Amino acid sequence: MPILICGGLGYIGSHATWALIEEHGEEVVVIDNLAQGHLAANIAGAHLYVGDLGDEQLLDTIFTTHDIEAVIHFAASSLVGESMIHPLQYYKNNVLATYTLLAAMQKHDVRKIVFSSTAAVYGEPASIPIVETTPPQPHNPYGETKWASERLLHWCDHAYGIKAVILRYFNVAGAHVSGKIGEDHEPESHLIPLILQVALGKRQEVTIFGDDHPTPDGTCIRDYIHVTDLVNAHSLALDKLRRDEESATYNLGNGQGYSVQEVIATARRITTHPLPIAKAARRSGDPAILVASSHKAEKELGWSPSHSSLENIIASAWRWHSQHPDGYK
Ligand code: UFG
Numbered sequence: 001m002p003i004l005i006c007g008g009l010g011y012i013g014s015h016a017t018w019a020l021i022e023e024h025g026e027e028v029v030v031i032d033n034l035a036q037g038h039l040a041a042n043i044a045g046a047h048l049y050v051g052d053l054g055d056e057q058l059l060d061t062i063f064t065t066h067d068i069e070a071v072i073h074f075a076a077s078s079l080v081g082e083s084m085i086h087p088l089q090y091y092k093n094n095v096l097a098t099y100t101l102l103a104a105m106q107k108h109d110v111r112k113i114v115f116s117s118t119a120a121v122y123g124e125p126a127s128i129p130i131v132e133t134t135p136p137q138p139h140n141p142y143g144e145t146k147w148a149s150e151r152l153l154h155w156c157d158h159a160y161g162i163k164a165v166i167l168r169y170f171n172v173a174g175a176h177v178s179g180k181i182g183e184d185h186e187p188e189s190h191l192i193p194l195i196l197q198v199a200l201g202k203r204q205e206v207t208i209f210g211d212d213h214p215t216p217d218g219t220c221i222r223d224y225i226h227v228t229d230l231v232n233a234h235s236l237a238l239d240k241l242r243r244d245e246e247s248a249t250y251n252l253g254n255g256q257g258y259s260v261q262e263v264i265a266t267a268r269r270i271t272t273h274p275l276p277i278a279k280a281a282r283r284s285g286d287p288a289i290l291v292a293s294s295h296k297a298e299k300e301l302g303w304s305p306s307h308s309s310l311e312n313i314i315a316s317a318w319r320w321h322s323q324h325p326d327g328y329k
Helices: 011-023 056-065 080-085 087-107 141-160 191-199 227-244 260-271 295-301 310-323
Strands: 003-006 028-032 047-050 070-073 112-118 163-169 171-173 206-209 221-226 248-252 257-259 277-280
Touching: 003 011, 011 028, 011 227, 028 056, 047 056, 056 087, 070 087, 070 227, 080 087, 080 141, 087 112, 087 141, 112 141, 112 227, 141 163, 163 227, 171 191, 171 227, 171 310, 191 206, 191 260, 191 310, 206 260, 221 227, 221 260, 221 310, 227 248, 227 295, 248 295, 257 260, 260 310
Parallel strands: 003 028, 003 070, 028 047, 070 112, 112 163, 163 248, 171 221, 206 277
Antiparallel strands: 221 257
């Protein structure tokens, strides 16, 4: 039975579509509104619907045409800074769209979903590494809308038996080993692609947001996870739903933190570019340190990241960006 991937033309969604079709032989239906997705990221073999998750009629058509077994829901607005300026957009694209999707699932009797959540639900956690029992306390509309969606999923399990595996991503980066798909956001705001734009000569310097954080070198520490490892967790989550039909929540990170300065130093070695830096004030809403414990996913899903050394993440991203300096254009 086919899997519906919402946001399958986006960065993570396209990697997941590739893995499900090419590595797991699954039948895949994709819906994407092209807000952040790219037609060029379409994976051969997927049944593609270009349209919005808020479009109830389109969802009806998809669920009527295809006997969908499970949904993987990547589609979302996902930038912390943008969410502070446009909270309405975030509630519409994240909470309302998830509501519409769940209503369609309930109507068409689809009872399995893998949901993309985020480290942003934790806000500024009191202790590191972050475990799944750390109380969510989001500091921005992005984290808040993902947390609200998590609660909606909880109640849809309670009331309708829709089982959800919620995956809380830390800092996803890197590109597919084929070199054919990678990260292309417009505008770009993530550290690693921005660093690589400097190496490509598209930007003058890397701006460091704050060197006065309470960390050893003063710059923020993050837990970077390779997109290939991340998407592997989604097929394991599907296996779990098929196996035991129980809802669960998992962190997905590498368990190791790197400062902004350490990321830049690694990128200097890989790109052989001097990567000049400029120091700027802290970015509003940035927690100093976010590092995951992913032991629960390792234990219960049998997941383990094997592509997520910082070198491998940056080298794979560098391969993609140097071969596609203008992204998918
Ligand atoms: N940074 C810079 N300069 C830049 C861009 C980023 O110094 O030009 C720093 C940020 O301040 C942060 C780190 O690099 O300390 C990583 O920033 P990203 O924008 O790449 O990623 P975030 O950590 O802000 O975002 C990630 C996920 C979000 C999630 C968030 C939780 O991408 O989905 O963590 O805080 F919400």
